[in-house]
């Protein structure tokens with residue numbers, strides 16, 4: 001019997017999506033502070049298998065399945081997250097100043113599509129507060145910290161380039177020593193102010209130049225809009241080229257609800273839900289972005305962290321075949337619970353063995369030619 005699907009999920013889904021999210025984080029925070037609770041969870045969920053271990057961008061990952069940004073925005077659940085079998089976790093997005101995010105309601109479920117509609121607008125406690133929290137945490141597995149420009153609300157005037165860049169610099173300064181890697185979120189689909197800035201040529205170079213004086217020792221990843229247009233990918237690669245700290249890319253959610261997402265939930269249900277779609281409907285777009293990036297990027301320097309609609313080992317393996325070295329999940333955690341991490345990892349072991357691979361790195365890019 002699957003405890004999460006049969007008991008916990010019906011209880012959580014009884015609440016609206018945001019209340020359920022906050023309740024889950026609060027429960028994880030409390031459980032993380034109870035002596036022996038994380039250890040017991042670890043005994044239940046943890047997963048290690050040498051074929052899944054890899055060294056990516058100078059970091060050691062015990063398995064390739066990580067938690068995507070946005071679930072633990074403020075780093076409250078880290079102690080418990082460490083015991084769910086994830087190979088790594090990313091917290092945030094974090095901004096220089098604290099933000100309340102967008103107006104509620106701003107989080108919705110589309111169970112028929114195994115999707116979530118999100119319009120959070122980057123609420124978080126702010127970089128300084130979160131840095132203090134991170135300073136008390138003992139990192140057991142790679143911990144990513146995702147940075148974004150502060151959301152000043154829908155009525156705020158557009159920010160200048162200097163202000164946008166300063167916001168990232170300020171957050172990076174506060175947290176970089178507490179992170180295994182930093183992700184610069186350049187494309188939040190729901191935040192006003194700053195989201196189009198990085199579509200302008202030269203903007204990424206401007207940000208990376210401003211970060212240089214911080215002498216950030218950990219790798220940087222850029223989370224960009226999911227645009228598989230070769231010209232956009234070439235621009236991104238060109239702007240990153242002089243900055244050795246940049247070691248790879250992630251793709252964010254697409255803005256709005258494009259027809260290409262092929263939602264099966266009736267339009268009258270989702271059209272009143274503001275925000276971007278996460279989960280199964282974004283898998284195909286994310287896969288196209290991964291494949292296109294893998295074909296074009298210098299592979300001795302960059303890696304791809306692939307997310308978007310991963311629910312099973314087959315979904316994860318497909319992204320790896322297209323070129324992702326690591327995988328992130330979010331929506332699957334909501335629909336399947338923490339047991340999904342172990343299921344994906346166990347399935348990956350079987351898929352690797354079936355293809356005659358002895359190590360997860362051999363699967364990366366192994367299927368990209370067939371798809372393009």
Ligand SMILES: Cc1cc2nc3c(=O)[nH]c(=O)nc-3n(C[C@H](O)[C@H](O)[C@H](O)COP(=O)(O)O)c2cc1C
Nearest residue numbers: 068069070092093118278279307308309329330331
């Ligand atoms: C409720 C929710 C909040 C999110 N918040 C963030 C965020 O703050 N920063 C970010 O970079 N991505 C955020 N994301 C995007 C996820 O990190 C991930 O890229 C995306 O959900 C695709 O993975 P999935 O299909 O497994 O959910 C959020 C996603 C969801 C569903």
